[in-house]
Structures are given as structure tokens and as C-alpha cells.
Amino acid sequence: MSTYTLLLLRHGEGAWNKENRFCSWVDQGLSPDGLMEARTAGRLLRERDLQLDMVFTSVLSRSVHTAWLVLEEMDQLWVPVVKSWRLNERHYGALIGLNRAEMALQHGEQQVKLWRRSYDMTPPPIEASHPYYTHIYNDRRYSVCDVPKEELPRAESLKEVLQRLLPFWEGSVLPEIRRGRTILISAHGNSCRALLKHLEGISDEDIADVTLPTGVPVLLQLDEELKPLKPRELLGDQEKIQEAIRKVEEQGRVTGQRSS
Numbered sequence: 001m002s003t004y005t006l007l008l009l010r011h012g013e014g015a016w017n018k019e020n021r022f023c024s025w026v027d028q029g030l031s032p033d034g035l036m037e038a039r040t041a042g043r044l045l046r047e048r049d050l051q052l053d054m055v056f057t058s059v060l061s062r063s064v065h066t067a068w069l070v071l072e073e074m075d076q077l078w079v080p081v082v083k084s085w086r087l088n089e090r091h092y093g094a095l096i097g098l099n100r101a102e103m104a105l106q107h108g109e110q111q112v113k114l115w116r117r118s119y120d121m122t123p124p125p126i127e128a129s130h131p132y133y134t135h136i137y138n139d140r141r142y143s144v145c146d147v148p149k150e151e152l153p154r155a156e157s158l159k160e161v162l163q164r165l166l167p168f169w170e171g172s173v174l175p176e177i178r179r180g181r182t183i184l185i186s187a188h189g190n191s192c193r194a195l196l197k198h199l200e201g202i203s204d205e206d207i208a209d210v211t212l213p214t215g216v217p218v219l220l221q222l223d224e225e226l227k228p229l230k231p232r233e234l235l236g237d238q239e240k241i242q243e244a245i246r247k248v249e250e251q252g253r254v255t256g257q258r259s260s
């Protein structure tokens with residue numbers, strides 16, 4: 001029986017992850033720690049002797065840059081990279097740019113947890129008056145998508161992320177996996193969570209407890225039916241990974257990091 005290897009990776013820490021702001025479709029670069037995380041992820045994959053055949057990324061610089069650094073560390077810079085907006089982070093709508101701890105103070109921690117982790121709650125949509133509306137919709141990268149700009153999301157639940165992601169998964173990624181290719185998907189916390197939900201059959205309730213830290217490769221071994229053969233493996237120092245997960249969860253607490 002053939003088995004397939006798939007790696008999911010949330011990009012290294014971005015500037016706004018550090019500031020505890022919803023980054024979403026804003027094109028922020030990696031922070032100095034994020035650059036290191038991406039290189040560390042590459043070294044971990046190299047130590048495992050993994051040979052990548054193809055990489056898929058979102059069209060956001062933090063996931064593209066992470067993929068480059070991983071490939072460089074693996075000495076596999078030649079590997080083809082395909083980019084799609086369908087792997088972008090969840091569109092956080094009107095919440096984009098806002099600080100999670102301040103939102104928790106204003107709206108309560110429970111509301112922020114629902115916005116961040118519930119499966120089917122869509123945050124309020126981004127309006128044309130939003131400070132980052134032009135930054136997003138006037139960006140040339142969204143003029144070359146497989147849907148007209150007007151049809152791109154204005155806010156998304158995790159469910160909606162999965163819906164926009166599936167056509168790309170089925171049309172572009174799955175055929176490569178079925179050909180036995182080892183694939184890395186360098187994407188985002190919520191686009192990776194949506195894929196994990198799909199692949200592992202995680203319930204709408206239980207997906208709320210799945211958190212991915214930045215820069216930690218997730219190794220999946222799939223059978224011929226694309227079902228996981230064993231539990232997902234988060235690569236790296238397990239204590240540090242647990243600590244990083246706890247930090248991501250606490251970003252939505254009132255005591256989480258505030259804007260200075």
C-alpha cells in the first residue's frame with residue numbers, strides 16, 4: 001500500500017503576530033524571530049532527510065518567504081512553488097489590524113474566542129472605509145486570481161475558508177499527492193487548520209481546540225484514501241511547541257499583549 005507524505009506549515013512569526021494584531025490579508029513581512037523560525041523549520045525537515053517535490057503557498061509574502069527559507073535550508077531551492085490566494089489566511093473582515101487583547105477588553109474574551117476559533121462564525125465584513133481596504137483590494141496580486149476581485153471575500157468563517165480552499169486542494173494539490181509527490185504547504189494558522197479539519201475529519205466543535213504555532217512543520221502520513229495513517233506530528237522541541245501553542249491561545253485574553 002502506498003502512503004503519502006504531506007507537510008503543513010504556518011509561516012514564521014510576522015510583524016503583526018508579535019504586536020498581537022489580526023493580520024489576515026494584510027501583507028506583513030516576517031519578524032527577525034520569524035526569519036529564524038522559518039530557517040529552523042527547514043533544518044528540521046533536512047534532518048529528517050525529506051525530499052520535497054512541490055511547494056504550495058498563499059499569495060501573502062510571509063508564507064512565500066517562509067517557503068523560500070525552508071527550501072534554502074534544505075538545499076532544495078529548485079523545487080517548484082505554486083501560489084494561490086485560496087491558501088491565504090482567513091479573511092478577518094473588520095477585525096483586520098485590531099489588537100486581540102484590546103478586542104477582548106471591549107467585547108469580552110468569549111466573543112474573541114468565537115471570532116477566532118468557532119467553525120462557522122463570520123466576523124463583520126471589511127468596509128471600503130476600513131484603513132486596510134485599499135491596501136488589500138488595490139493590490140495587483142488580486143487582479144490575477146481565478147475569480148474577479150469583486151468576488152473575493154470581505155470576511156470569512158473557518159467554514160468559508162475551507163469552502164474556498166477545497167477547489168485548489170482538489171484541483172491542484174491532490175493530483176500531485178496522488179502521483180506520490182512529497183508536498184509542503186506553507187500557509188497560515190487558519191488555512192492549515194481548515195485543511196487539517198478536512199483531512200482528519202475533525203468535528204466542528206473540536207476544531208476550536210486545534211491551534212498551530214508559527215514556524216512548526218506538521219507532518220502527515222496519509223493512506224491511499226488520503227486518510228491519516230497516524231496522528232499528525234509537530235516537528236521540533238515538544239516542550240517549546242506546547243509553550244508556543246499556549247501563547248497563541250492567550251493572545252485573545254484581556255491580559256494578552258496590547259498595543260503600546
Ligand SMILES: O=C(O)[C@@H](COP(=O)(O)O)OP(=O)(O)O
Nearest residue numbers: 021022023024089116188189190
Ligand atoms: O491573521 C492572523 O493574524 C493570524 C491568525 O490569527 P488567529 O486566528 O490566531 O487570531 O494568521 P497568520 O499569522 O497565520 O497569517
